[in-house]
Amino acid sequence: MRPLVLALALALAGPAHAEGEVLDVARATVTLQDGRTLAVSEGCWLSTERCVLTARELRRLDAENAELRRQSARVPVVVLVAVVLGAGVGFAAARLAR
Numbered sequence: 001m002r003p004l005v006l007a008l009a010l011a012l013a014g015p016a017h018a019e020g021e022v023l024d025v026a027r028a029t030v031t032l033q034d035g036r037t038l039a040v041s042e043g044c045w046l047s048t049e050r051c052v053l054t055a056r057e058l059r060r061l062d063a064e065n066a067e068l069r070r071q072s073a074r075v076p077v078v079v080l081v082a083v084v085l086g087a088g089v090g091f092a093a094a095r096l097a098r
Helices: 002-013 048-097
Strands: 022-031 037-046
Touching: 037 048
Parallel strands: none
Antiparallel strands: 022 037
8 A cells, every 4th residue: 555655646746746735636647666557546645744744653553552452461360350359258248247
């Protein structure tokens, strides 16, 4: 997908300068770096600045997701300990009530 976005950016960079913008594309002919052409219908062109910002945000979100996954792995252990302790206290209370 990234080569296609890059190719679209290169194909549209000449006639349309829109740094910091996202442009909707209805139809375009993209020339790839190896010389092949590709007809594209529907998509968008991202400026270099927007691609860099998006890549940074994706890396930040990946790191945040990894941290959340590490934290969620600890939660079941805490819940299990709480359930066992609760059952033990309940059992002891029932024995004392008799």
